[in-house]
Amino acid sequence: MAEVAYVNASRVFPGTPPVRAVDNLELSVADGEFLVLVGPSGSGKSTALRMLAGLEDVDEGAITIGGKDVTNTPPKGRDIAMVFQSYALYPHMTVAENMGFALKLRGVPKAEIREKVAEAARMLDLTRYLDRKPKALSGGQRQRVAMGRAIVREPSVFLMDEPLSNLDAKLRVETRANIAALQQRLGTTTIYVTHDQVEAMTMGHRVAVLKDGILQQCASPRELYDRPANAFVASFIGSPAMNLKTVPLTPEGARLDGLVVPLSRSALDGAAAEGLSEVTFGIRPESLRLAAADEAGMTMTVELVEELGADAYVYGSVRIGEQSERFIVRVDGRTPPALGQQVEVTVRDADEVHLFHPGTGLRLTA
Amino acid sequence: MRTFLARHWYAYAMALPVVVVVGVLVLLPLAQGLYFTFTDINEANIANPALERRASYEFVGLDNYVKVLTRGESYGAFWSTLARTLIWTSGCVLAHYCLGLGLALLLNRPMRFRGLYRVLLILPWAVPPFISVFAWRYLFNSQFGVVNQALDGLGLPTPVWLGQSDLALLSVMVINIWLGVPFMMVTLLGGLQSIPGELYEAAEMDGATAWQRFRDVTLPGLRSVSSTLVLLGVIWTFNLFHVIFLTTGQNPHTRILVTYAFERFFSGGTRDYAVASTYGALILSLLLVFVTIYRRATRRQGEVW
Amino acid sequence: MSVDAAALRSARGETRAAPTAARRGQRSRLASIGLHGALVTASAVAVFPILWVLVTSFKPDTRAVSPTPRLLDESTVDNYVDVLSGARGDFLAWFGNSVTIAGLSTLVGVFVSATTGYAVSRFRFPGRRGLMLTFLVTQMFPFAVLIVPLHNILLALGLLGQPLGLVLVYCTTTVPFCTLMLREHFDAVPTDIDEAGRVDGLSPFGVFWRLVLPLARPGLAVTAFYSFLTAWGEVAFASAFLSVADDSKTLSVGLQVFVQQNRAEWGHLAAASVLVALPAVVVFYLVQRFLVGGLTGGAVKG
Numbered sequence: 027m028a029e030v031a032y033v034n035a036s037r038v039f040p041g042t043p044p045v046r047a048v049d050n051l052e053l054s055v056a057d058g059e060f061l062v063l064v065g066p067s068g069s070g071k072s073t074a075l076r077m078l079a080g081l082e083d084v085d086e087g088a089i090t091i092g093g094k095d096v097t098n099t100p101p102k103g104r105d106i107a108m109v110f111q112s113y114a115l116y117p118h119m120t121v122a123e124n125m126g127f128a129l130k131l132r133g134v135p136k137a138e139i140r141e142k143v144a145e146a147a148r149m150l151d152l153t154r155y156l157d158r159k160p161k162a163l164s165g166g167q168r169q170r171v172a173m174g175r176a177i178v179r180e181p182s183v184f185l186m187d188e189p190l191s192n193l194d195a196k197l198r199v200e201t202r203a204n205i206a207a208l209q210q211r212l213g214t215t216t217i218y219v220t221h222d223q224v225e226a227m228t229m230g231h232r233v234a235v236l237k238d239g240i241l242q243q244c245a246s247p248r249e250l251y252d253r254p255a256n257a258f259v260a261s262f263i264g265s266p267a268m269n270l271k272t273v274p275l276t277p278e279g280a281r282l283d284g285l286v287v288p289l290s291r292s293a294l295d296g297a298a299a300e301g302l303s304e305v306t307f308g309i310r311p312e313s314l315r316l317a318a319a320d321e322a323g324m325t326m327t328v329e330l331v332e333e334l335g336a337d338a339y340v341y342g343s344v345r346i347g348e349q350s351e352r353f354i355v356r357v358d359g360r361t362p363p364a365l366g367q368q369v370e371v372t373v374r375d376a377d378e379v380h381l382f383h384p385g386t387g388l389r390l391t392a
Numbered sequence: 393m394r395t396f397l398a399r400h401w402y403a404y405a406m407a408l409p410v411v412v413v414v415g416v417l418v419l420l421p422l423a424q425g426l427y428f429t430f431t432d433i434n435e436a437n438i439a440n441p442a443l444e445r446r447a448s449y450e451f452v453g454l455d456n457y458v459k460v461l462t463r464g465e466s467y468g469a470f471w472s473t474l475a476r477t478l479i480w481t482s483g484c485v486l487a488h489y490c491l492g493l494g495l496a497l498l499l500n501r502p503m504r505f506r507g508l509y510r511v512l513l514i515l516p517w518a519v520p521p522f523i524s525v526f527a528w529r530y531l532f533n534s535q536f537g538v539v540n541q542a543l544d545g546l547g548l549p550t551p552v553w554l555g556q557s558d559l560a561l562l563s564v565m566v567i568n569i570w571l572g573v574p575f576m577m578v579t580l581l582g583g584l585q586s587i588p589g590e591l592y593e594a595a596e597m598d599g600a601t602a603w604q605r606f607r608d609v610t611l612p613g614l615r616s617v618s619s620t621l622v623l624l625g626v627i628w629t630f631n632l633f634h635v636i637f638l639t640t641g642q643n644p645h646t647r648i649l650v651t652y653a654f655e656r657f658f659s660g661g662t663r664d665y666a667v668a669s670t671y672g673a674l675i676l677s678l679l680l681v682f683v684t685i686y687r688r689a690t691r692r693q694g695e696v697w
Numbered sequence: 698m699s700v701d702a703a704a705l706r707s708a709r710g711e712t713r714a715a716p717t718a719a720r721r722g723q724r725s726r727l728a729s730i731g732l733h734g735a736l737v738t739a740s741a742v743a744v745f746p747i748l749w750v751l752v753t754s755f756k757p758d759t760r761a762v763s764p765t766p767r768l769l770d771e772s773t774v775d776n777y778v779d780v781l782s783g784a785r786g787d788f789l790a791w792f793g794n795s796v797t798i799a800g801l802s803t804l805v806g807v808f809v810s811a812t813t814g815y816a817v818s819r820f821r822f823p824g825r826r827g828l829m830l831t832f833l834v835t836q837m838f839p840f841a842v843l844i845v846p847l848h849n850i851l852l853a854l855g856l857l858g859q860p861l862g863l864v865l866v867y868c869t870t871t872v873p874f875c876t877l878m879l880r881e882h883f884d885a886v887p888t889d890i891d892e893a894g895r896v897d898g899l900s901p902f903g904v905f906w907r908l909v910l911p912l913a914r915p916g917l918a919v920t921a922f923y924s925f926l927t928a929w930g931e932v933a934f935a936s937a938f939l940s941v942a943d944d945s946k947t948l949s950v951g952l953q954v955f956v957q958q959n960r961a962e963w964g965h966l967a968a969a970s971v972l973v974a975l976p977a978v979v980v981f982y983l984v985q986r987f988l989v990g991g992l993t994g995g996a997v998k999g
C-alpha cells in the first residue's frame with residue numbers, strides 16, 4: 027500500500043523539435059485510490075504510466091512511491107505490478123508459471139508460490155487453466171491471467187495500461203466491474219490508463235484527463251462531468267458529447283437562434299471583464315429538451331434519430347449566425363421526432379449551461 | 393559522458409564479445425591483408441619463426457594492382473576472369489532465386505507428402521559441400537558419369553563436362569545451383585507464409601487472376617526478404633571458392649576472381665600472398681561498389697542493413 | 698487477438714493456412730499431377746547425388762566406378778570397417794575433433810550472435826548501424842585469403858594449433874549472418890514481454906536469457922544448424938590452423954587422404970563421407986521443422 031506522486035515530471039522525446047510527451051505532470055494519488063488516466067491517443071497517458079513503472083525515463087521532475095523517490099529506480103525496485111494492453115503473457119510458460127514468475131525471481135519458496143497462485147486463480151476463476159499455455163486461452167481468460175500475475179505479487183501499486191481494450195464489448199463491461207470490485211477488496215493503489223471515458227467514469231475514484239502531455243483536470247467523475255475545467259474536458263467526458271458552440275453574447279444571455287439562454291450575473295460579469303462578445307457555450311444533450319408549443323426555442327432540423335430504448339438522441343442542425351451547427355438532444359424514447367421534421371429545442375435548466383472562454387477554452391462560470 | 397555510459401553500457405556489454413572477436417580476427421587481418429597488397433610478400437620472404445627467418449618483403453606501392461590490371465594471363469587475366477565471375481554470380485543467383493521461389497510456391501500449397509518433399513528438398517543443404525561436390529564430380533564424369541550414360545542411352549552426344557572448355561563453367565554452376573537452392577527455397581517459403589492470407593482473398597475479390605495475384609501480392613510481399621537474399625547471395629557467390637576449387641581445381645575455364653586468389657595463394661612453392669591479397673582487395677572494392685548501388689536502388693523498400 | 702499468441706505463431710514458423718489455400722475447391726486432377734510431378738522431379742534431383750554416395754559407400758573401390766553402374770553391386774560394409782578401424786588414419790580421433798570444434802563453434806557463435814543480435818534489436822545505441830554495416834563488409838572479402846595475417850594473430854595469441862583458435866575463426870565467419878538472423882527473430886518478440894519481465898523483477902540480461910531467448914528458439918535452432926554445418930565441413934582453415942599431427946585433424950581435413958592419392962578410393966571416400974554427413978543430417982533432422990520461418994523470423998512482417 028502506498029501513495030504515488032508525480033512531482034513536475036516530464037518526459038521529453040528527443041527530436042527536432044523535442045516532443046514533450048508528458049509535460050510537467052503534477053499529480054498525487056492517495057493510498058488505496060483508484061485513479062484513471064484518460065485522454066485521446068497521443069495524450070501522454072500511457073507514457074505517464076510507463077514513467078511510473080520505470081519503463082520510461084523521467085527527464086525532468088521526480089516520481090515518488092510511498093514517499094520514496096523512485097525516479098532513477100529500475101522497475102524491479104519499485105514494488106509495482108503492471109497489466110499490459112497486450113497482456114504480455116510469457117508464451118512459453120503455463121498460466122501458473124506466468125503468475126508465479128515474479129515471486130520465483132524474488133526467491134519465494136515454491137510451496138508459498140503455489141499457494142498464492144492457487145489463491146489468485148480461485149479469485150479469478152482460473153483454477154482449471156493453471157496448466158495451460160496462454161496460447162490455449164480465450165481473450166478474457168488471458169486478461170484474467172494478466173490480472174492474476176499482478177495480484178499474486180501483492181505489490182504496493184497496480185498499473186494497468188488499457189487492460190480491457192482487447193476484449194469484446196460485453197466482456198469489457200463485465201470485466202470492468204470485476205476489476206473495480208477486486209481493487210476495492212484488495213485496497214491497492216491503482217493507476218489505470220484508458221482512452222475510453224466510460225471506463226474512466228465508471229471505474230475511477232478520481233479521473234485525470236490528459237491532452238498533449240498536459241494534465242487538464244483531475245477530479246471525481248461527478249465533478250468532471252458537472253464542472254469540466256475547460257472545453258476539452260467538457261467535450262471529452264460524456265457520451266454523446268456535450269454540445270459546444272461559439273455563440274454571441276447579449277446583455278441577457280447567450281443567443282442561440284430564437285432562444286436566449288439567460289446567464290448568471292457572475293458569468294456575464296466574467297465575460298465582460300475579459301471583453302468577450304462571444305463565448306463557447308456548452309450544454310449536455312440531456313440538458314436540452316423539446317420546447318412546449320408556447321415556449322421560445324431554437325429551431326432544429328432533425329437529421330438523425332438514435333433510439334436507445336428508454337431514450338433517443340436526436341441529431342439536427344440549428345442556424346447560429348451565418349452557420350448551421352449540429353446539436354444533440356436527448357428526448358423520450360417513446361415519442362421521438364421524425365426525420366426532416368423541424369422541432370423547437372430549449373434548455374432544461376439554465377444552471378446546466380457551461381461557459382468557456384472561446385480563446386483559452388477555460389471555464390468561465392464559477 | 394556518464395549518462396551516455398549509464399544509458400548504453402548494457403548494449404555495449406552485450407555486443408562487446410562480437411566486437412572484440414570480429415575486431416581482432418577480422419578487421420586486424422583485413423588491415424594487414426590490405427597492407428600486403430602494397431608489398432611483394434610471398435612464401436620466400438615472409439617471417440618464419442620455425443626457420444628463425446625475419447620478414448624481408450618490401451613495399452612496392454601500387455605495383456601489384458598495376459600488374460593485375462594490365463599483365464593479362466600471367467596475373468590471372470583479370471578482365472576476362474571478372475567477366476566470367478559476373479556470369480557465374482549472376483547465373484547462380486538468378487537460378488537460385490527463380491528455382492527457390494518456384495519450389496517455395498509449390499511447397500506453399502496444401503497437399504499430401506508436403507513435409508516429405510520439404511525434407512528431401514532441403515537435404516542438399518545438410519550435407520557438407522565437399523561431399524556433394526565429390527558426388528557431382530562422379531555424376532559429371534565423362535566415362536562413368538550417370539549424366540553421360542543417360543545422354544548416351546538417349547543417343548545424344550556425351551561431352552567431357554569438367555574438361556578444358558566452357559562446359560566446365562556450366563557444370564560448376566549447375567553444382568552450385570543444386571547446393572544453393574535449398575537455402576533460398578526455405579527462406580522464401582518462410583517469407584511466403586508471412587504474407588497475410590487476407591491479401592490474397594482481397595485480391596481475389598477484386599478479380600485478380602492468379603498471375604496478377606502473384607505479381608501484385610506475392611512479389612511485393614517478398615520484397616524485403618528478397619532484397620536481403622539477393623544481396624547476400626551475390627556477395628557469397630562472388631566469393632564462393634570451394635565448389636569450383638573442389639570440382640575443377642585450377643581449370644582456367646572455371647577461374648573466377650576468388651579462385652584465382654587461391655591459386656596464387658596455395659599453388660607452387662612461391663605462394664604469392666601479395667597478389668592473392670590484391671585480388672582480395674579488388675573483390676572487396678567491386679562488392680562495395682555493388683552494395684552501394686544496390687542499397688541505393690532498394691532504399692525506398694526500407695533498410696535491412 | 699493478443700500479441701503473444703500471434704507472435705508465437707509467427708516465431709514458431711507454424712504453417713498457418715497457406716495463402717494459396719484461399720482456393721476452396723479441389724485443384725484439378727491435371728494440376729495435381731503437375732504439382733506432384735514437379736516436386737517429385739525436384740526431390741529426385743535433390744536426393745540423387747546423396748543417394749549415390751550412400752550406394753557407393755557399400756561397394757568395393759574397384760566396383761565403385763564402373764562403365765555400367767548397378768545400384769547394388771557386391772555390396773559390403775568393408776569400406777566402413779576399414780574407415781572406422783583406422784586403416785587410413787585415426788578416423789575416430791578426427792570425428793571427435795570435429796564434434797568438439799563444430800560443437801564449440803556452434804555454442805560460442807550462437808551465444809555471441811544472440812547477445813549482439815539482442816543489443817541491436819532492443820537498444821538504440823550509437824554505433825548500432827555501423828556494427829551491422831561492418832558485418833556486411835566482413836562478408837565481402839575472401840576471408841580465406843587472410844590466412845597469413847590470421848596465422849600471425851593466432852600465433853601471437855598462442856591459439857595456433859589449438860582447437861579454440863579454430864573455433865574463434867569459425868565464429869567470425871558465421872557471426873555476422875547469425876546476428877542478422879537472430880536480430881530479426883528478436884524483433885518479432887513484442888517488447889511488452891521485455892517490459893513485463895522487467896516489472897516482474899528481471900535485469901536486462903535476465904530478460905534476454907529467460908524470456909527472449911526461449912521465445913526465439915526457432916531462430917536459435919537455425920543459427921545453430923548454420924554454424925554447425927559451416928564448421929563441420931570446412932577444410933581450408935582447418936588444414937592451416939590445426940597442427941599436422943594426424944590425431945588433431947578434423948574429419949574434413951582427414952578425409953582428404955582419400956582424395957589426394959592418385960587413385961581415388963571412391964568406395965572408401967563414400968563410406969567416410971556418409972559417416973561425416975550423418976551427424977550433419979541428424980542435426981538437420983532435429984531442426985528441420987524450425988527451418989521454414991526460422992530463417993525469416995519476423996523479418997518479413999509484410
